[in-house]
Amino acid sequence: MTKVEAVIQTSKLEAVKIALHDIGVEGMTVLEARGHGRQKGHTEFYRGREYTVDLLPKIKLEMVLADDMVERTVDAIMGAARTGQIGDGKIFLSRVDEAIRIRNQERGIAAL
Amino acid sequence: MNSTPLLDAVAVLQEFYSTESAAVRQAFEDSHNGQAAIRARSDLLDTIIRQIWGSTLGESPGLEGVCVAALGGYGRRALFPCSDVDLLFLCEGTPSKHAQRGIRRLSQTLWDLHLRVSPTTRSLADCSRLHHDNVEFNISLLDCRYVSGDAELFEQLHGKALPGMVAREARELLQRLTDLTRARHNKYGNTIFHLEPNLKDSPGGMRDYHLAGWLTTIARLEQNGTWPALDSLFPDTLHASSRAAVDFLSAVRCFLHYHQGRDLNALTYDLQSEAAGRGIGISAAPVSPAEWMRAYFRHVRSIHRLTGLLDEISAKRSGLYRIIQNRKSRLSNADFSVVQGRVFLRQSSSVADPEMLLSLFEFVARHGVKLSADAERYVEVVLPVIQRDLPARPDLWAHLRRILVLPHAGAALRAMHRLGLLVVLFKEFQAIDSLVIRDYYHRYTVDEHSFVTIERLHALSVPDSDLHRRFQDILLGIERPELLFLALLFHDVGKGMPGASHVEGSLEALQGVCGRLRLEPDDCELVRFLIASHLRMSATTQQRDIFDPETVHHFAESVGTVERLKMLTLLTYADVSAVNPQALTPWKAEMLWRLFAAAENYLNRSVDDERLPAGGADNALERILRDAPRGLDEEDFRLFLEGFPRRYLLTHSGSVVLTHYEMWRALSEDDVQVRVESGDPYYELTLMTRDRPRLFATLAGVLSAWRMDILKAEAFSNRAGVVLDTIRFSDRFHTLALNPSEMRRLQRNIEDVVAGELDVRKLVDEKTGGAPLRSQLAVKPDVRFHNDCSSHSTLLEIIAKDRPGLLYDISTAVAELGCNIEVALIDTQGQTALDVFYLSCEGEKLGPELQGELQDAILDRL
Numbered sequence: 024m025t026k027v028e029a030v031i032q033t034s035k036l037e038a039v040k041i042a043l044h045d046i047g048v049e050g051m052t053v054l055e056a057r058g059h060g061r062q063k064g065h066t067e068f069y070r071g072r073e074y075t076v077d078l079l080p081k082i083k084l085e086m087v088l089a090d091d092m093v094e095r096t097v098d099a100i101m102g103a104a105r106t107g108q109i110g111d112g113k114i115f116l117s118r119v120d121e122a123i124r125i126r127n128q129e130r131g132i133a134a135l
Numbered sequence: 136m137n138s139t140p141l142l143d144a145v146a147v148l149q150e151f152y153s154t155e156s157a158a159v160r161q162a163f164e165d166s167h168n169g170q171a172a173i174r175a176r177s178d179l180l181d182t183i184i185r186q187i188w189g190s191t192l193g194e195s196p197g198l199e200g201v202c203v204a205a206l207g208g209y210g211r212r213a214l215f216p217c218s219d220v221d222l223l224f225l226c227e228g229t230p231s232k233h234a235q236r237g238i239r240r241l242s243q244t245l246w247d248l249h250l251r252v253s254p255t256t257r258s259l260a261d262c263s264r265l266h267h268d269n270v271e272f273n274i275s276l277l278d279c280r281y282v283s284g285d286a287e288l289f290e291q292l293h294g295k296a297l298p299g300m301v302a303r304e305a306r307e308l309l310q311r312l313t314d315l316t317r318a319r320h321n322k323y324g325n326t327i328f329h330l331e332p333n334l335k336d337s338p339g340g341m342r343d344y345h346l347a348g349w350l351t352t353i354a355r356l357e358q359n360g361t362w363p364a365l366d367s368l369f370p371d372t373l374h375a376s377s378r379a380a381v382d383f384l385s386a387v388r389c390f391l392h393y394h395q396g397r398d399l400n401a402l403t404y405d406l407q408s409e410a411a412g413r414g415i416g417i418s419a420a421p422v423s424p425a426e427w428m429r430a431y432f433r434h435v436r437s438i439h440r441l442t443g444l445l446d447e448i449s450a451k452r453s454g455l456y457r458i459i460q461n462r463k464s465r466l467s468n469a470d471f472s473v474v475q476g477r478v479f480l481r482q483s484s485s486v487a488d489p490e491m492l493l494s495l496f497e498f499v500a501r502h503g504v505k506l507s508a509d510a511e512r513y514v515e516v517v518l519p520v521i522q523r524d525l526p527a528r529p530d531l532w533a534h535l536r537r538i539l540v541l542p543h544a545g546a547a548l549r550a551m552h553r554l555g556l557l558v559v560l561f562k563e564f565q566a567i568d569s570l571v572i573r574d575y576y577h578r579y580t581v582d583e584h585s586f587v588t589i590e591r592l593h594a595l596s597v598p599d600s601d602l603h604r605r606f607q608d609i610l611l612g613i614e615r616p617e618l619l620f621l622a623l624l625f626h627d628v629g630k631g632m633p634g635a636s637h638v639e640g641s642l643e644a645l646q647g648v649c650g651r652l653r654l655e656p657d658d659c660e661l662v663r664f665l666i667a668s669h670l671r672m673s674a675t676t677q678q679r680d681i682f683d684p685e686t687v688h689h690f691a692e693s694v695g696t697v698e699r700l701k702m703l704t705l706l707t708y709a710d711v712s713a714v715n716p717q718a719l720t721p722w723k724a725e726m727l728w729r730l731f732a733a734a735e736n737y738l739n740r741s742v743d744d745e746r747l748p749a750g751g752a753d754n755a756l757e758r759i760l761r762d763a764p765r766g767l768d769e770e771d772f773r774l775f776l777e778g779f780p781r782r783y784l785l786t787h788s789g790s791v792v793l794t795h796y797e798m799w800r801a802l803s804e805d806d807v808q809v810r811v812e813s814g815d816p817y818y819e820l821t822l823m824t825r826d827r828p829r830l831f832a833t834l835a836g837v838l839s840a841w842r843m844d845i846l847k848a849e850a851f852s853n854r855a856g857v858v859l860d861t862i863r864f865s866d867r868f869h870t871l872a873l874n875p876s877e878m879r880r881l882q883r884n885i886e887d888v889v890a891g892e893l894d895v896r897k898l899v900d901e902k903t904g905g906a907p908l909r910s911q912l913a914v915k916p917d918v919r920f921h922n923d924c925s926s927h928s929t930l931l932e933i934i935a936k937d938r939p940g941l942l943y944d945i946s947t948a949v950a951e952l953g954c955n956i957e958v959a960l961i962d963t964q965g966q967t968a969l970d971v972f973y974l975s976c977e978g979e980k981l982g983p984e985l986q987g988e989l990q991d992a993i994l995d996r997l
Binding site for chain 2: 056
């Protein structure tokens with residue numbers, strides 16, 4: 024099993040959700056996040072005060088999938104989230120040792 | 136003792152109990168009559184207990200001095216399918232060994248029937264005193280009912296011991312009930328609105344109904360030692376609605392118990408769907424879960440009102456009732472008395488006067504006090520009599536606007552709605568009465584959501600974070616907050632109307648509301664805009680990149696003016712934060728604020744470049760032409776407008792623009808046109824003349840010399856070189872109000888100074904004086920230039936602490952360095968001056984050296 028974590032632009036959430044739904048990925052966790060990579064943000068002035076926008080709002084998606092779904096999922100996210108500009112985000116993959124469904128204690132792939 | 140007959144007897148009883156219980160259940164499944172089911176179950180237990188006790192008595196002498204009484208729900212003849220059976224074994228003194236055996240036998244038999252028995256054995260003396268460490272026992276005795284055994288002993292308890300105990304200990308009992316209720320309500324967030332409420336313990340649930348009964352019983356027993364009849368527990372106006380509510384809740388609780396086989400009272404999402412599908416508690420055919428929950432919330436609201444009896448009875452008991460007569464409560468006035476946070480009417484019939492009726496709710500909105508049960512009853516009694524003429528009252532908006540802007544407007548509107556007044560005034564509101572949006576996101580019914588939005592905005596008066604303080608700053612800068620609150624009140628009424636878009640429904644409803652309130656067309660248009668756009672900002676922050684200048688541009692253009700932007704931002708803030716307590720996360724609030732700040736910067740920084748073209752099409756212009764009087768020379772009118780910033784048309788009504796046009800035409804006779812008009816509570820000065828050096832500084836100087844506070848100002852010029860300056864100012868020393876002839880003298884001063892016949896510097900030197908405004912607020916001055924906001928001028932932004940003469944000092948510094956003011960946008964927020972100028976020098980933007988000189992000159996003067 025693989026955990027897929029994707030940090031994307033906030034405006035791309037709906038498109039990514041639709042793309043994932045289309046390939047059969049239903050379960051995911053969505054988190055409000057802030058961050059930056061190379062883009063670093065900028066400084067804005069408003070009413071005489073300086074506001075540094077260095078941690079930009081982002082959306083983080085997390086899902087745990089069977090290994091054979093990972094490649095398609097990554098492609099779906101990339102296709103829906105990509106604009107070609109700095110700030111598009113990143114995808115991280117990591118191994119998951121076990122998954123357990125609380126309701127009925129199913130384990131492994133059956134719990135996904 | 137031969138056990139076989141005993142076992143046989145138990146078996147027979149089990150058979151009897153199973154058969155009868157099944158019959159009760161079947162009757163419920165057929166009729167959904169919860170009250171009938173719980174009474175039938177109580178009667179069934181009575182039969183069984185009498186049967187067992189009778190046979191026990193026959194076989195075990197020594198039980199004569201023992202009485203079996205029902206307590207709790209069983210005592211109320213309201214025994215739910217899986218509830219405990221609360222029994223009191225009452226003895227004269229200490230129970231004998233025979234009595235103890237008999238009691239054990241009864242309890243054991245009931246357990247063998249798989250009933251959950253909660254027995255307690257007490258003496259008469261025990262029941263006669265207050266148990267300080269277990270007052271709940273004393274409260275449970277209020278529901279006692281004879282079942283079997285020594286009837287005379289029960290009569291001693293019911294007729295003498297309990298009334299005596301209550302008469303002595305009423306205060307403690309009431310206090311304990313108050314504490315228990317408050318703790319329970321706190322546990323459930325002090326709200327009836329839960330996605331999965333607990334039918335028994337949530338506010339407005341069955342426990343609150345029992346509470347109301349106990350309160351009334353205690354009051355009656357204390358007063359005259361008699362037990363109240365069941366149908367006289369509550370005031371008439373509440374009786375019918377609470378009766379219907381209890382019927383509903385009883386049916387639902389029976390359904391929950393039968394469905395789950397346990398005493399579980401949480402109305403989960405799935406169970407709501409199940410109950411709705413079977414039409415539990417409602418007389419119609421099965422309905423949608425949302426409609427079913429709507430009925431639930433309507434009933435629960437009725438029950439929740441009964442808890443008002445708690446405060447009322449406490450107030451009366453404690454002797455504070457007398458304070459109604461001697462006005463000691465600091466909030467009380469000639470019409471209303473306030474006792475322990477509840478409003479009482481000095482004269483009950485006074486609310487038959489609509490003026491007094493509306494003033495009552497204004498009082499609630501101002502002070503945040505609740506209506507007493509008495510006051511609510513009087514309102515409900517008079518409403519049917521006066522309701523026909525109420526919506527047509529010409530002063531309705533005057534009352535409503537005052538209510539809306541007061542700190543506790545949400546509470547007042549909620550009370551108006553609960554008593555039916557809001558729907559009388561605005562029939563459109565009926566559509567969203569207890570309307571449920573059934574998902575895991577929307578916590579409140581739609582009507583409650585509308586009240587909560589208003590409360591969320593008022594709560595900004597006490598911000599608890601830096602982010603909230605930013606929204607508070609926006610709110611403080613709103614010119615017409617009452618229109619914003621009006622929009623919040625009606626923004627979702629469309630959800631209760633048929634149609635795909637609730638926004639369309641809300642706009643349709645607004646037509647009727649504006650007509651009844653007799654709103655000015657411009658005010659109605661503003662409210663209309665807010666309702667039409669109330670989803671726009673959320674959608675933009677969620678679906679677009681708010682750091683993309685194109686996104687900001689597009690959004691700002693769609694809003695049009697800074698004032699609309701502020702109101703829309705606050706409406707969005709309130710709307711999202713009133714979906715549920717966690718909906719407006721700091722992340723979302725930050726996004727909302729950033730979009731606001733970027734859009735406001737855009738609107739202020741794009742003024743100079745966005746000018747009205749000659750002969751070009753423009754929506755705002757078309758609107759004015761459409762409503763213009765006949766005979767208007769359109770070509771000449773367009774000539775007047777050509778070159779003004781587009782913002783001019785967006786921030787002035789058609790009638791005001793046409794007035795300015797008349798001034799422009801009058802320039803041919805007198806090349807300085809000045810008007811000073813008194814508003815409430817401000818004055819408006821309009822100057823139109825040919826542009827000339829130092830004009831703006833001159834005007835600011837005159838007002839400074841007269842010690843007027845400039846609050847807002849705009850300075851524009853058109854292509855023909857005519858300047859239009861509009862200044863809003865306040866008269867700190869009431870010079871103009873106290874001396875009406877001074878207004879004409881002020882106007883003449885301005886005309887003379889502008890015409891060069893009077894030296895403004897001399898005027899300033901002669902007249903300036905008076906104590907400076909003292910302020911604790913420290914504002915760090917900021918002077919900033921932007922050369923990329925306009926194609927031909929430099930933007931200058933100044934933040935400074937406001938003081939008399941500030942604008943004169945700034946504009947003089949600008950003039951002395953030879954800069955021309957293309958556009959000026961002057962604003963004040965509290966004690967902070969926010970000034971924006973578009974400057975040019977000899978037709979060009981300001982170079983770095985000139986910017987530096989100007990910055991130093993201004994900072995010197997600040």
